[in-house]
Amino acid sequence: MQRPTIKTIAQETGLSIATVSKALKHSPQVRPETRAIVIEAATRVGYELNMHGVQLRTGKTYQVAAIMTAPGPKQNEWEGVEYAQLLSGISWALEDSPYRVSLYAVRNFEESQAVIKQIVSLKKADGIIISGTRADDPRIRTMQAADFPFVTYGTSIHNAPHAYVDADNEQMIRVSMARLVERGHRRIALLNPLSDLSYGITRLEAYKHALEVAGLSFDPALVAHGRLTPAFGRENVLTMSELANAPTAYICANEASALGAFSGFHERGLVHGRDAVINATDDLNVSQYFAPPITTYYLPISEPSSLLGAYILRRMEGEPPEALQTLLMPDLIERCDDRLNPNR
Amino acid sequence: MQRPTIKTIAQETGLSIATVSKALKHSPQVRPETRAIVIEAATRVGYELNMHGVQLRTGKTYQVAAIMTAPGPKQNEWEGVEYAQLLSGISWALEDSPYRVSLYAVRNFEESQAVIKQIVSLKKADGIIISGTRADDPRIRTMQAADFPFVTYGTSIHNAPHAYVDADNEQMIRVSMARLVERGHRRIALLNPLSDLSYGITRLEAYKHALEVAGLSFDPALVAHGRLTPAFGRENVLTMSELANAPTAYICANEASALGAFSGFHERGLVHGRDAVINATDDLNVSQYFAPPITTYYLPISEPSSLLGAYILRRMEGEPPEALQTLLMPDLIERCDDRLNPNR
DNA sequence: ACAAGAAAGTTAAACGTTTTTATCGTGCAT
DNA sequence: ATGCACGATAAAAACGTTTAACTTTCTTGT
Incomplete structure (x- = not known):
């Protein structure tokens, strides 16, 4: 048996395929009674819209391209970027729409740039979602110039507004720093993402500002930039803890680097809560299983x-980007007092 | 400017669109010289094949559906299933082919079953990759019945052979158990995935067999099945360590549950290497950052x-499934002696 | 020299939709 | 009655590609 098409329904009902097509998409041009007949026949024969026909005819792809920057195949390191959960969240947001998530795995920034140019110029998707934005991001410019719908996970400093979702890094660092200062910390280390990433800059700015407010001086030796792997967290604890004036608190930008920081503590014989403490940003609630939490x-x-999924849908429907911008404030979860206690 | 089509090239070269089409796909029906002319014109005008036309005409979708079973949006727990890396690996394997990875996020087994039925019957993809196979997996039966190309990450016990990739769980447990027994362990706990998963069964069988070989008796209290979250690892250490005859070794099926096991150690005041040890399977090399590693x-x-990517390509090209089956043996990385040492 | 067959192109149809344009009644005002 | 607008449906073209069937020209064996 062949798969039924609108032609099948046309024959079945004695109507023309044009009417059937219009009826199925609720065009006001067809009478309710006629529509009812069409719908009935459609369900009876088990009709399902063939997207290939639609795509060819309309030029729409009904694909949302998700650009995922993952390190090359040889690198199997945990970066704590929960792309899987990100992707499934997006996918579920598109569930009731005709759109599908189409995956574009790239190895680095340059590749993502090339891929995006291709998607835009060859119209391989109707919308794009990117993450890991830079402050001044050429990919954003590409898409804006072509008036191509997109949403970013992460902010940027572009003049023209664009749709984005991000954690409120500024507020997070401000709150975090104030809390640590209040608990007596004077030397606070910042383990930051790569310095060209937009949120890295935001965090650094907020960090510097918080130091100023607290009357503390900025020491470049307490700030590190890098890929947020466990190795990164570990290395930095190893070096920073050897400083003449070692930090008593480490702010880690994700759970992977925090885990690595613990590894550094272990190596140096540092005890969490006695010699120093670790605070982190966490997407996965995994920090509660650290020892100690x-x-x-x-x-x-x-x-x-x-949100990313919802926003790209609305953006593709033509909603202006200004309405599609959100900063989310993470919840502070205090699992430690975070005051140093020499008796531990 | 409109995007160039084969029609553009036909006009440009004075050939018919049929010849152009054939030339571009290296049909033997067109002379090398003619092909050269076509290729030249194609690159000159910047021609790119429009997949929608191809898809409509041929019925092929050039999509590989990757079914990703992720817990619902409300559950944000680390399961250590590195779908992101899995997906990017697949995506890269398809890079030089016309195929794209299309993502289907599902919440549970039933949903994945429904999605697969849909993909198969409506031909929404040309091939499917699934993971989390059950020993007797109805999804595999669906695809086999429809003669639909697929590859599984995980084995099954179906009569008809199918393409799969998996870790060699049997060998891994055998080696692992022998090694622990040799180091003096007599009570070994197995933290296993959900009991309907194929690799859980394989591991359990191998575990029982290894006990038998070592002359040890099987104690159901030392085996747990569940979603491999940190919580799972933690809970089981908490309960098992309270047994009259507590285990001295825990074999964790992934790094997330191993992390949770550490959390249980911390809670109970157990010292790794003195009271008990933890061994794990690890995809991400993250266990080296545990304290201790x-x-x-x-x-x-x-x-x-x-491999999954390569296999689905070959499977879609009609290669028989028997040739596309691989069990990969993980590397043993000894970061601990794993003998109990009371003086620690 | 000639039929047969291969080689290299061309023509035309088809895939399933959407959408513009055309057709045909019907009701209504004039 | 005539003309007109309107509402509902039909006809036809178009999107870009592949491919079966056909045509033309050139080889080749007898």
Whole structure:
């Protein structure tokens, strides 16, 4: 048996395929009674719209391209970027729409740039979702110039507004720093993402500003930039803890680097809560299983991801980007007092 | 400017669109010289094949559906299933082909079953990749019945052979158990995935067999099945360590549950290497950052994932499934002696 | 020299939709 | 009655590609 098409329904009902097509998409041009007949026949024969026909005819792809920057195949390191959860969140947000998520895995920034140019110029998707935005991001410019719908996970400083979702890094660092200062910390280390990433810059700015407010001086030796792997967290604890004036608190930008920081503590014989403390940002609620559990700023990854999906839908429907911008404040989860206690 | 089509090239070269089409796909029906002319014109005008036309005409979708079973949007727990790396590995394997990865996020087994039925009957993809196979998996039956190309990440016990990639769980447990027994362990706990998953069964069988070989008796209290979250690892250490005859070794099926096991150690005041040890399977090399680092069986996730991509391509080209079956043996990485040492 | 067959192109149809344009009644005002 | 607008449906073209069937020209064996 062949798969039924609108032609099948046309024959079945004695109507023309044009009427059938219009009836199925609720065109006001067809009478309710006629529509009812069409719908009945459609369900009876088990009709399902063939997207290939639609795509060819309309030029729409009904694909949302998700650009995922994952390190090359040889690198199997945990970066704590929960792309899987991000992707599934997006996918679920599109569930009741005709759109599908189409995956574009790239190895680095340059590749993502090339891929995006291709998607835009060859119209391989109707919308794009990117993450890991830079402050001044050429990919954003590409898409804006072509008036192509997109949403970013992460902010940027572009003049023209664009749709984005991000954690409120500024507020997070401000709150985090104030809390640590209040608990007596004077030397606070910042383990930051790569310095060209937009949120890295935001965090650094907020960090510097918080130091100023607290009357503390900025020491570049307490700030590190890098890929947020466990190795990164570990290395930095190893070096920073050897400083003449070692930090008593480490703010880690994700759970992977926090885990690595613990590894550094273990190596140096440092005890969490006696010699120093670790705070982190956490998407996965995994920090509660550290030994000991640490204080985190927790933003369930499902929130930004479903927003990304919702926003790209609305953007593709022509909604202006200004209305599609959200900063989410993570919840502070205090699992530690975070005051140093010499008796531990 | 309109996007160039084969019609553009036909006008440009004075040939018919049929010849152009054939030339571009290296049909033997067109002379090399003619093909050269076509190719030249194509590159000159910047021609790119429009997939929608192809898809409509041929019925092929050029999509590979990756079914990803992720817990619902409300659950943000780390399961250590590195779908992101799995997906990017697959995506890269398809890079030089016309195929794209299309993502289907589902919440549970039933949903994945429904989605697969739909993909198969409505031909929404040309091939499917699934993971989390059950020993007797109805999804596999669906696809086999329809003669639909697919590859599984995980084995099954179906009569008809199918393409799969998996870690060699049997060998891994055998080696692992022998090693622990040799180091003096007599009470070994197995933290296993959900009991309907194929690899859970394989591991359990191998575990029982290893006990038998070592002359040890099987104690159901030392085996747990569940979603491999940190919570699962933690809970089981908490309960098992209270047994009259507590285990001295825990074999964790992934790094997330191993992390949770550490959390249980911390809670109970157990010291790794003195009271008990933890061994794990690890895709991400993250166990080296545990405190202390533990012994793992490490299979870089990039290996199975690129195999999955390569296999689905070959399967879609009609290669018989028998030729596309691989069990990968993870590397044993000894980071601990794993003998109990009371003086620690 | 000639039929047969291969080689290289062309023509035309088809895939399933959407959408513009045309057709045909019907009701209504004039 | 005539003309007109309107509402509902039909006809036809178009999107870009592949491919079966056909045509033309050139080889080749007898």
